[in-house]
Amino acid sequence: GAGVSQTPSNKVTEKGKYVELRCDPISGHTALYWYRQSLGQGPEFLIYFQGTGAADDSGLPNDRFFAVRPEGSVSTLKIQRTERGDSAVYLCASSLGGGMGFFDEQYFGPGTRLTVT
């Protein structure tokens, strides 16, 4: 079956621009997570959705970052006024969404590599 997909795979943008990153989770997965990963580091949590609502957005670094999941399936991570420090790989994961929360087995997508010039 299809796994988690993310588009685009690569995105280059200029400092100050707005970007949207898309995640298509596995069908039937109610939980969705966004992470970002810098070179040589482990993934850093950003936000967790259970259904349409953000169950935990404490990882979003500032108010330039926002994510939505309006129909409980596809999610979009939006970054306003991008900065060079936002350059990283943005990973999306989904899980069945049972009682284990984050500790459900998470299935990760391949990521979107964002480069801010």
Next chain:
Amino acid sequence: LAKTTQPISMDSYEGQEVNITCSHNNIATNDYITWYQQFPSQGPRFIIQGYKTKVTNEVASLFIPADRKSSTLSLPRVSLSDTAVYYCLVGGNSGAGSYQLTFGKGTKLSVIP
């Protein structure tokens, strides 16, 4: 959140058993221990999860002593394709609304022919 400590890197020859130990001294009562594997240019992949004693699946075993302050991921007879970064994560539903997964830097395992 429980802090984890694991070796930055390990080398092993093909065919050997590899054990990666993770320390988590301040693990909470309701925390689980989960390991993920990550290949370059891919997202992490779930390997195994446990709460106490021993868990085994088709790819690995997880040993957790009674005090749960550490855990050991055991990979039997590694091959070159096991070269990857391995992350140990500890946490669970704290009941306080935040139960994030915290990845550290992981252990970079290099399997040598």
